[in-house]
Amino acid sequence: xxxxxxxxxxxxxxxxxxxxxxxxxxxxxxxxxxxxxxxxxxxxxxxxxxxxxxxxxxxxxxxxxxxxxxxxxxxxxxxxxxxxxxxxxxxxxxxxxxxxxxxxxxxxxxxxxxxxxx
Amino acid sequence: xxxxxxxxxxxxxxxxxxxxxxxxxxxxxxxxxxxxxxxxxxxxxxxxxxxxxxxxxxxxxxxxxxxxxxxxxxxxxxxxxxxxxxxxxxxxxxxxxxxxxxxxxxxx
Numbered sequence: 001x002x003x004x005x006x007x008x009x010x011x012x013x014x015x016x017x018x019x020x021x022x023x024x025x026x027x028x029x030x031x032x033x034x035x036x037x038x039x040x041x042x043x044x045x046x047x048x049x050x051x052x053x054x055x056x057x058x059x060x061x062x063x064x065x066x067x068x069x070x071x072x073x074x075x076x077x078x079x080x081x082x083x084x085x086x087x088x089x090x091x092x093x094x095x096x097x098x099x100x101x102x103x104x105x106x107x108x109x110x111x112x113x114x115x116x117x118x
Numbered sequence: 119x120x121x122x123x124x125x126x127x128x129x130x131x132x133x134x135x136x137x138x139x140x141x142x143x144x145x146x147x148x149x150x151x152x153x154x155x156x157x158x159x160x161x162x163x164x165x166x167x168x169x170x171x172x173x174x175x176x177x178x179x180x181x182x183x184x185x186x187x188x189x190x191x192x193x194x195x196x197x198x199x200x201x202x203x204x205x206x207x208x209x210x211x212x213x214x215x216x217x218x219x220x221x222x223x224x225x226x
Contacts, residue, residue, distance in 0.1 A: 037163075045155075045163065045206055045217040061214050062119070093141070095162055103210030104153040106174070108162035 002026035004034075004096050004109035011115045012086050020112045022079040022096030029077035030054045033099040036070060036081045038092040039111075046092075050099065051079065086116045120145055120209050124218035125153075130226040137194040139221045141207035146187045148211030154192045157220075158203045159178055167192060199225075 007021040022034065036048040049060035053072040062070055069082045079096055094112045097105035121144040131137055141152065150170035155163035165174040167183035170190055180195045194201055202225050207218040 018223075031136070037217075044220045045208075046217040047217060050215075059213050069164075099210075100168065102151060102169075104151070104165060104208065104213065105155075105163070106165055106169040108164075111162055 002098070002107050004098060006094075006096060006109040006112045007111040009115070011117065014087055014116055014117055016086050016116075017082060017084040018114050019080055020080040020084060020094050020096075020114070022109050023080070024077045024079070024098065027098075029072075030072070030074055032101070033103070034070070034079040035097045035099055035105055036068075037095045037097060037105070039095070040089070040092040043092075048081070048094075050103075053079070076078055086088075086114075088116050090114065091116045119214055120147065120212060121215055122207055122209060122218035124205075124207060124221045126221060127219075128222045128224060130224050131197055131217070132226045133197050133199055135197050137192075137197055137201070137223060139192040139194075139205055141155075141185075141190040141192070141218050143188040143190070143209060147190075147209045149174050150186050151209060151211030152183075152185070152190050153208045153210065154181075154207065155206045156201075156203050157206065163206065194223075197223075 005023045030053045033050045033052045035050040051058045051070040070080045096109040098107040123142045125140045152170045154167040157163045171183045203222045
């Protein structure tokens with residue numbers, strides 16, 4: 001079956017970087033874009049960006065431009081989200097999701113909690 | 119950037135009731151590229167509706183979506199106990215994609 005399995009929880013200090021992985025299975029990885037969405041504790045969903053594994057095209061939320069990079073490794077069907085210069089308000093659950101051809105998110109990973117604390 | 123505003127913030131209803139959730143966009147959503155997701159505590163969101171009115175695979179027909187342009191609605195015809203959750207709308211018609219702030223559907 002189609003699934004996305006994310007890496008485990010992380011604890012980082014302010015100013016550090018974090019890289020979350022998202023391994024896809026059950027479909028041809030290069031066919032669909034992967035989105036990243038985060039959710040701060042008790043808050044709503046925030047779209048971060050997406051990547052098309054076929055050609056590496058990306059699009060990012062304006063507020064995260066310059067701090068976030070999304071990449072893929074097609075040989076292992078894995079997507080990565082790196083967030084730099086972490087701040088306390090980056091503490092959140094980070095989700096990857098497989099998009100449809102038009103952009104809605106069909107399949108979601110289980111989420112990765114990233115805690116930023118000194 | 120398209121801002122989505124959901125109302126009400128919280129909706130208190132009983133099982134068997136009809137629920138109507140609203141999502142209003144700050145500008146027209148291209149091609150009705152509007153989705154609805156359900157999220158329960160500790161779980162990832164689940165796709166319910168895409169293209170404003172198409173039900174995702176496996177979603178019961180008590181869930182329906184409607185609307186176009188800037189006004190969209192999610193209707194749950196007869197609430198089941200498992201429907202009490204938080205619901206989000208999302209537009210994916212233009213970059214950046216955006217989510218509404220959510221409507222919490224709670225048991226009255």
